[in-house]
Amino acid sequence: MSEMTIHLKIWRQARGAAKGNFETYTVEKVLPEMSFLETLDLLNEKLTRQGQQPVEFDSDCREGICGTCGLVIKGTAHGPNPKTTTCEVRMRHFRDGETITVEPFRAGPFPILKDLVVDRTAFDRIQQQGGFVSANTGSAPDGNAVPIPKIDADKAMDAASCIGCGACVAACPNASASLFVSAKISQLSYLPQGGPERGRRALLMIGQMDREGFGDCSNHGECEAVCPKEISIENIARMRREYFKGALGGHDRKAASGD
Amino acid sequence: MSTFRSHVWSSVGKKMITGLTGLLLVGFVAVHLLGNLTLFIPDRGHAFNAYAYFLEHAVHGWLILAFEAGLLAVFGFHIVSAVTVAWTDKRKARPVGYALVRNAGGKSRKGLPSTSMIVTGLTLAVFVVLHVKMFKFADHPSVVYDGKEMKDLYAVVVAAFKQPLIAGLYVAVMGMLGFHLRHGFWSAFQSLGWNNDRAIVVLEGLARVVAVLFAAGFLALPLYILFFVDPSVSGGHR
Ligand code: HEM
Ligand code: FES
Numbered sequence: 160m161s162e163m164t165i166h167l168k169i170w171r172q173a174r175g176a177a178k179g180n181f182e183t184y185t186v187e188k189v190l191p192e193m194s195f196l197e198t199l200d201l202l203n204e205k206l207t208r209q210g211q212q213p214v215e216f217d218s219d220c221r222e223g224i225c226g227t228c229g230l231v232i233k234g235t236a237h238g239p240n241p242k243t244t245t246c247e248v249r250m251r252h253f254r255d256g257e258t259i260t261v262e263p264f265r266a267g268p269f270p271i272l273k274d275l276v277v278d279r280t281a282f283d284r285i286q287q288q289g290g291f292v293s294a295n296t297g298s299a300p301d302g303n304a305v306p307i308p309k310i311d312a313d314k315a316m317d318a319a320s321c322i323g324c325g326a327c328v329a330a331c332p333n334a335s336a337s338l339f340v341s342a343k344i345s346q347l348s349y350l351p352q353g354g355p356e357r358g359r360r361a362l363l364m365i366g367q368m369d370r371e372g373f374g375d376c377s378n379h380g381e382c383e384a385v386c387p388k389e390i391s392i393e394n395i396a397r398m399r400r401e402y403f404k405g406a407l408g409g410h411d412r413k414a415a416s417g418d
Numbered sequence: 419m420s421t422f423r424s425h426v427w428s429s430v431g432k433k434m435i436t437g438l439t440g441l442l443l444v445g446f447v448a449v450h451l452l453g454n455l456t457l458f459i460p461d462r463g464h465a466f467n468a469y470a471y472f473l474e475h476a477v478h479g480w481l482i483l484a485f486e487a488g489l490l491a492v493f494g495f496h497i498v499s500a501v502t503v504a505w506t507d508k509r510k511a512r513p514v515g516y517a518l519v520r521n522a523g524g525k526s527r528k529g530l531p532s533t534s535m536i537v538t539g540l541t542l543a544v545f546v547v548l549h550v551k552m553f554k555f556a557d558h559p560s561v562v563y564d565g566k567e568m569k570d571l572y573a574v575v576v577a578a579f580k581q582p583l584i585a586g587l588y589v590a591v592m593g594m595l596g597f598h599l600r601h602g603f604w605s606a607f608q609s610l611g612w613n614n615d616r617a618i619v620v621l622e623g624l625a626r627v628v629a630v631l632f633a634a635g636f637l638a639l640p641l642y643i644l645f646f647v648d649p650s651v652s653g654g655h656r
Contacts, residue, residue: 170517181517234520241524260518267511330522332533333503334511335429365430374511375429375503377532378605384526393614399430400611406425 163189163250165198166258169214174273183258191251195238196221196228198250199261215274221246223387226322229329230275231262236326236385244324244387264329268336268371279325281371282339286323288367289360290343292352305351315349318342320388327382327390333374338382340368341398342390348401358405365402429507432499437609439496440602444628446489447595451635458642460655463572464563471568497543504536527622531601531629538594545591552578579643588640596633603628 165186172179186202193201196218203213219227228245232238238248253259261275269277307315319342327338344361347353353360376395383392425431453473456465474482521528531538558569579585603625607613613621648656 168517231516231518234516234518235522239520241522262516262518265512265514265516267513332528333508337429362425365428366424369429372511373429374507375432377504377508377535378527378601378608379532380525380527381522384522384524384528391615392608393618396608396611396613398611399434399609402425402428402430403434403611406422406431 163255165189169261172271193250195248196246215276217276223247226324229264229324236329266328266334282323285367288363311349315346318346326385330381330385335376336368336373337376337395341394344398345394361401361405433609435499437606439492440606442492462654466572467568470571531597538598541594579640585640585644589637592633592637596629600629
């Protein structure tokens with residue numbers, strides 16, 4: 160296969176530093192079937208051999224399921240291809256000799272830890288506010304004992320495929336976390352198990368989202384386009400309904416009456 | 419825990435206010451447009467002046483005041499919530515921006531209409547002030563129809579739009595209104611939670627129609643007056 164030479168314009172920021180800057184590196188002998196992260200690995204081996212600090216970036220599964228990786232490549236979160244995570248980006252999508260700009264996910268609530276690694280624990284704190292169902296422990300109930308309409312089960316599953324990578328925030332012109340939070344709220348709102356805590360969940364999770372300092376949603380829909388799991392913005396509309404009913408006390412009253 | 423005020427002024431609450439006031443403004447602007455259509459009748463402004471007279475007199479004095487106060491409040495809430503969403507909170511949430519931003523395309527609805535909402539909106543705000551000053555608080559000559567004296571608003575409108583600069587500015591601003599509604603119309607439903615994967619197709623189509631209808635309806639008028647209204651011929655229209 161034809162080898163490529165790739166120039167990488169990468170954001171470098173020292174740990175604890177308030178500011179960073181771009182550095183441009185050249186990587187030779189890049190194969191088209193290599194992944195983008197393997198190209199960064201190649202660069203890091205070279206930097207290490209030269210006694211320089213390797214470029215820090217996040218990854219874990221490298222097969223698009225864990226949500227750990229996340230870079231803005233050529234101006235798009237998770238790179239130029241839709242429906243993929245950063246670790247699924249292949250070098251065949253780039254030209255020989257191309258300069259590729261690589262930036263971290265940028266948002267105030269995602270502070271940069273080092274280079275391309277950002278702290279996404281804001282998502283965890285939002286989840287801890289209500290992205291769960293409270294259940295007594297014991298043996299698991301029979302799956303078929305709780306009937307759920309197929310369409311609801313499908314919608315819940317679609318929402319549940321969110322891997323919490325944060326690309327929606329990175330791509331949003333307003334740095335809003337609405338798509339993430341709406342996926343988590345929607346998922347449980349479709350299922351009977353999520354019923355009792357429905358109103359509180361929306362209020363608490365959205366309250367935390369706002370406290371973390373994420374922006375408000377202008378309905379640009381850029382989040383849906385970069386989402387590796389194709390989470391639809393219809394979840395954001397649903398989240399707003401959940402919030403409205405929660406604020407009026409609708410859901411909780413319903414839950415209390417056992418309806 | 420959380421108070422009513424924190425709910426109303428949350429990220430979701432702000433969008434609901436923006437969407438609801440936006441739709442109310444669409445309603446107001448639609449009625450305004452229908453009223454303006456009377457200017458196309460070649461009757462030297464009789465129908466238009468009579469309609470303006472009706473608005474000011476048939477509805478009781480305090481009612482029109484209440485309506486005007488309500489409208490002012492709707493504009494006020496719309497501007498405050500929308501500017502908070504699209505400017506203040508947006509700036510705060512991403513202190514350091516990207517060196518390179520490319521639109522993802524695909525299912526994204528991001529485009530010039532959506533990213534220029536703040537520009538088209540603030541232009542509309544300046545426009546509304548000047549517009550009200552120019553037509554509502556102008557010195558109106560009077561005209562007598564069937565023994566009844568009325569303000570000749572028609573004369574003021576024609577005098578204004580006979581100036582190519584004013585007619586041209588109106589056309590430009592009404593084009594911006596079209597842009598504002600191209601994104602705003604469907605976006606308002608999404609903000610209010612009245613949307614899903616099937617409805618969005620219809621709403622987006624409607625947004626296109628509303629944008630074109632409103633822009634075309636409003637910008638046709640200054641052009642029509644500039645080119646076709648001639649007070650020297652009978653009926654006043656060429
Ligand atoms: C008077 C000055 C105005 C300003 C400053 C303004 C500003 C804005 C801004 C910045 C947004 C985007 C908010 C966001 O990012 O979510 C917006 C949305 C909107 N505007 Fe305006 N606007 C104005 C007038 C109007 C008028 C006259 C109409 C109707 C004819 C209108 C209808 C809408 C609608 C329907 C939306 C969508 C609401 C949503 O996304 O929920 N606006 N406006
Ligand atoms: S590393 Fe797990 S999704 Fe990319």
